[in-house]
Amino acid sequence: MNDSKEHIVLVASKLFLQKSFKEVTMSELVKATGLSKGAFYHYFVSKEQLFMEVLDFFFTSVMTHRYEKYSRESFYQFYHDYANEIYEYGKKYLDRFELDENDCDLSQNYFTLAFDALKLFPEFKEKMIAGLKLELDIWTEVIKNAREKGEIQCLMTDEQIARTFINLSDGIAMHMVIKGSTIMEMVPPFMELWDKLYEMMKA
Amino acid sequence: MNDSKEHIVLVASKLFLQKSFKEVTMSELVKATGLSKGAFYHYFVSKEQLFMEVLDFFFTSVMTHRYEKYSRESFYQFYHDYANEIYEYGKKYLDRFELDENDCDLSQNYFTLAFDALKLFPEFKEKMIAGLKLELDIWTEVIKNAREKGEIQCLMTDEQIARTFINLSDGIAMHMVIKGSTIMEMVPPFMELWDKLYEMMKA
DNA sequence: TTAATTAAACCGAACATTCGGTATGTTAAC
DNA sequence: GTTAACATACCGAATGTTCGGTTTAATTAA
Secondary structure: OOHHHHHHHHHHHHHHHHOOOOOOOHHHHHHHHOOOHHHHHHHOOOHHHHHHHHHHHHHHHHOOOOHHHOOOOOHHHHHHHHHHHHHHHHHHHHHHOOOOHHHOHHHHHHHHHHHHHHHHOOHHHHHHHHHHHHHHHHHHHHHHHHHHOOOEOOOOOHHHHHHHHHHHHHHHHHHHHHHOOOHHHHHHHHHHHHHHHHHHHEO | OOHHHHHHHHHHHHHHHHOOOOOOOHHHHHHHHOOOHHHHHHHOOOHHHHHHHHHHHHHHHHOOOOHHHOOOOOHHHHHHHHHHHHHHHHHHHHHHOOOOHHHOHHHHHHHHHHHHHHHHOOHHHHHHHHHHHHHHHHHHHHHHHHHHOOOEOOOOOHHHHHHHHHHHHHHHHHHHHHHOOOHHHHHHHHHHHHHHHHHHHEO
16 A cells, blocks of 8 residues: 555544544544645545545454464463453554553544444444454353363353453443543453453362 | 423434434434424524533433342342343333334444543543442442342452443443344343353352 | 656645524514 | 514535646656
């Protein structure tokens, strides 16, 4: 991709994480990029197309888990690797968007960005649901192995355990977002609960 | 409050639950109410004021828990009462906004409404945080009693248990929202997990 | 090496439309 | 005849987009 185009996408990502699609103005965007309206429409046919490319960039490049990197030896190692990756996200995120810790109340908008995407592009919904399903399946598989190996034992089914861990972290993330916390600050709170849950299930 | 004004707030609530503050336009709103711009500005000084009144209506009248109504006898009863109230919400909600089950993919926007509120009215943040804190405190108190009475026993502290239950349900709600579920449909999924968690802690 | 040609990159004023908001009515009740 | 409850026509500012143009870079010809 062209340098300028990439630059526009990056700058736009930052803006779309702070404001909704509607709230981000072309003049604002153009000003933030340092380029002109003409330059913008040289690379994009519309504001909508830019938004789509931002979504693609964000959800397939910034916000994806690389499950294959996480340990499958033990459930304990797996969820620690998982949490660690989220933490690394946080740093990469701040770095990528050149934010210091002070002005990153924008972490909030991972959620609003997602909701905005769902509203504007209904086809995005299937993608997201598929992503959630995949995540659940992987967790379930890991937990199944852990149980078979005798690492854990629990009244819950494998999938119930998986849902408990995943949804718990998402719920905490939402609460933290309301409070204006950064992604990195989210990890310890749910790690604390994850570890306790794990302890309760340890064989 | 005047009939017309109340009507405007109700119609506006429905719209603000589907779209963001910016996305809802005056013409759209006026058309939806069946009244005119003159009528609107007779009752409200601005779109912002309306939004504030909608927030007040929604978060203090529709979306509040009446904790005093929940049983404090047992933790089990408490969280069942809690879940039941959410379910009743759902019905009241659909009823209040005159929706049938088909067109209520708008349940989504409880979250976006809240985020929108946070962005527009920073003072709303303190209110929400205070609300979350209150909720956590009440849960913690109930759990403390349950433990003292020998109803439950658990490795976690009282507050950790409370956070686990609360955040878990919020996380599930968010997932369901992405999938386009209604509020009522959210209850069984987290009830299933709550019951299992409870079973794990039952003395 | 340089001049000529072409294409890509970029600019910014101007466009039609839509936005939230206002000014000026009209009507009916008391 | 005053006032509350609306309706209608209208305003200026802001919106996303277009378009005629300029600058810059790459390519070719002399």
